[in-house]
Amino acid sequence: MDATRVTRTLLQRWPLPAPDGSSKKDRGRVVVIGGSRGVPGAALLSGDAALRAGAGKLMTFTGAESASTLGVAMPESGMEAVALGDDGELGTLTAGQVDTVRKADAVLVGPGMATGASPAPAQAARVAGAVVADAGSLHADALVPAAGRLVITPHVPEMADLMDLRPDDVSRRGADVAIEAARHFNAVVVLKGPTTWIATPDRTLWVHHVDAPGLGTSGSGDVLAGVLTGLLARGASLPQAALWGVAVHARAGRRLGRRAGRVGFLARELLPVIPRILASLD
Known part of the structure; x- marks a missing residue:
């Protein structure tokens, strides 16, 4: 299967939609549903990333034990x-809360959550418009209700679980597995890694390569999912948000790698770099 490389030229030929006005409402409303007692900060990383990608309004649904603390932090x-x-x-x-999800322009479900452990992702998937499914929402009950309105962002082990394969099989057949998952779930698939495969249900396939080992760190995927969701809220299509999100996240990692070292930077340090990367690609 031939894949189109995600390059600066490709992105510039597919520019992101410009907001119609200066109001925060013009740039879209994001809901992030995530976090758990063990990983409360993941939703904060994702929400911050959505705003850095240009979304106008953010609502975070998270555990009652940490909601006030996260609200002060963000x-x-x-x-x-x-x-x-x-x-x-x-x-x-x-x-x-379900009604708030229904009114959002883009909804992210799953960061910081254990797979299949919460009913919230499936509830949200049934009523949301554009949905980004990450981490704890990568299971059929949460994906099937969002078919046709969905971007999924698994890494290799998550994709193996989702498609009942071995991780080695996913690594070896990344392009084919991404296409199979896109058709099976009627979703845009972002199969994450140093080589990222992006596939649509109609078998369109893109590939993005990045030499940025520092991106393999806790919270990095939460940032990517947030960027994707923010771009959807701004009005990007599902595949457009996927391509731009992957490219912006990778370029932020490369830039930090040059500045701070190839490994050792933190996922939260990607956040202030995101608007600059977007501006440089416009």
């Missing part, structure tokens, strides 16, 4: 507290 976001189950994962969303 005053740009509204906070919705979700009751935690005995396992420390998000419980059921309230009717009001």
Whole structure:
């Protein structure tokens, strides 16, 4: 299967939509549903990334135990507290919270959550418009209801679990597996790694290579998922947001690698670089 390389030229020929006005409402509303007792900060990383990518408004749904603390840490976001189950994962969303999800322009579900442990991703998938599914939402119950409105962002082990394959099989047949998953879930697939495969249900395939080992760090995927969601909120199409998100995330990693060292920088240090990368690609 032939794949088109994601390059600066390709991105510049497919420019992101410009906001119609200066209001934050013009750049779209994002809801991030994520975090758990064990990983409360993942939703913060994703939400910050969505705003850095240009989204106008942010609401974060996270565990009741940490919602106030995260709200102070990120005053740009509204906070919705979700009751935690005995396992420390998000419980059921309230009717009001589901209505907030319904009104969002783009919704990210799953950062900082254990796979299949919470009912919230499936609730959100049934009513949301554009959906980015990451980490804890990468299972059929959360993906099938969002078919046709969905971007999924698995790394190799997550894709292996999702498609009932061995990780070695996914690594060896990355392009084919990405296409199979895109068709199976009617979704845009971002199969993450140093070589990232991006596939659509109609078998369109792109590939992006990056030499940035520092991106293989805790929280980096949360940042990528947030960037994708922010671009969707701005009005990008599903595949356009995927291509731009992957490229911006990779370039931010390369830039930090040159500045701070090839490994050892933190995922949160990617965040202030994102607007500069977007501006340089415009």
